[in-house]
Amino acid sequence: MTTTLITGANKGLGYETARRLLAAGHTVYLGCRDAERGRRAAEELGARLVLLDVTDDASVAAAARAVEADGGLDVLVNNAGIEARTGDNAVVGAADVTGELMRRVFDTNVFGPVRVLHAFLPLLLRSASPVVVNISSGLASLTRVSEPGTPTHAYPGVAYPASKAAVNMVTVQYAKAFPALRINAVEPGYTATDLNGNTGVQSVAEGAEIIVRMAQLGPDGPTGGYFDIHGRLPW
Template sequence: MTTTALVTGANKGLGRETVRRLAARGWEVFLAARDEERGRTAVAELAGSGLAVRFVALDVTSDESVASAASQVKAAVGRLDVLVNNAGVGGEDGPPAEARVAGLRELFEVNVFGPIRVTNAFLPLLREAASPRIVMVSSGMGSFAVARDPRWFDLVPPGLGYPASKAALNMITVQYGRALDGIRINAVDPGFTATDLNDHRGYQTLAEGTDAIIRLAGADGPTGGFFDRKGPVPW
């Protein structure tokens, strides 16, 4: 039986590379994206390489869009083995004292409420799989240990939105891990990877940035943890 997977925010960057690598394993992968034109273009490019990839429109901030995507996957394959919650935004830069509540609310809608909305909508399909797993794409910036490490102070200035949203996602992962019996769920730190989110300043390639995602999307492994490509990451 072919393994099925869905990756959100997958028309570019880490999401697209995750789709490519999973499909290269012979999996049937749904490339989910908010922008239909870009999503379909990405699918056409990947399918042109002989990969089994399908497009599904999915805006993680919309209940209706997420429900529609879940219905399409159900009609197409009847189950979902792997869900990768990758969609995310960087939000506004700047010191905490200058943070705008409106900007934080927009960021949390994607980075925090989005994964909850998508996970809950796809749980019935995940429960139809023999070995379901969920990967939450988080960040080392959401680690309290990293945030308090003086070695990073000069490299990562204090900010509220993005780090707080990823710290929240980490706790969400832990709580789902406790509650979802039979479903493995883990958070992943891709590391400083060259993507649009950091204006391609990252020193890691997309392949390196997706290593942990691909590993934890596999059939065997831990649950309720936080990992990068080298191993466990401190909370």
């Protein structure tokens, strides 16, 4: 039995990924910071709940102890993330971004996955087929963001793309350091979720496809890569 933990899993892409992996036979932990929302989601799906706030070291450590006590972990999906938008759902652009806003976005999107990886790495290394999926974004691609006339080039924000570019680097460095892991960054596509005020152009079912695929990699699968549903992406 494959045991999987998904952070930020009580809604959106995390919820859909959990649903699909449960259907594939995984035992799934929903890592949620809100106990009541997490409980409802876990009951709906038939998953297990573990309280986990990726911005809090103590919370992450407690979650790791709880999962270890239940038997261990094979797959980690670092899904929890935030964007930087104003009250009217506009992306915070370069003229208005602040150091504090950048810190807040990085705390969830970059430091969060590092906290979780650090805490759960001993469990993953005991698995016969450990897998890590880091949710990145097409906006993390310096190549794509630099191409005039493309949607990624038109995106005005600073904090979110910078954080996801950092996630890509974290992915590469962990993959080199731990060759037993299959660890990759994935771009789900512009999916309608609460993160973007449901402005995305595809469904969570479509967005979760690449996450689910990469979460089920075998020992011979790729590692240290950056993928969307069509294949490798340019850094």
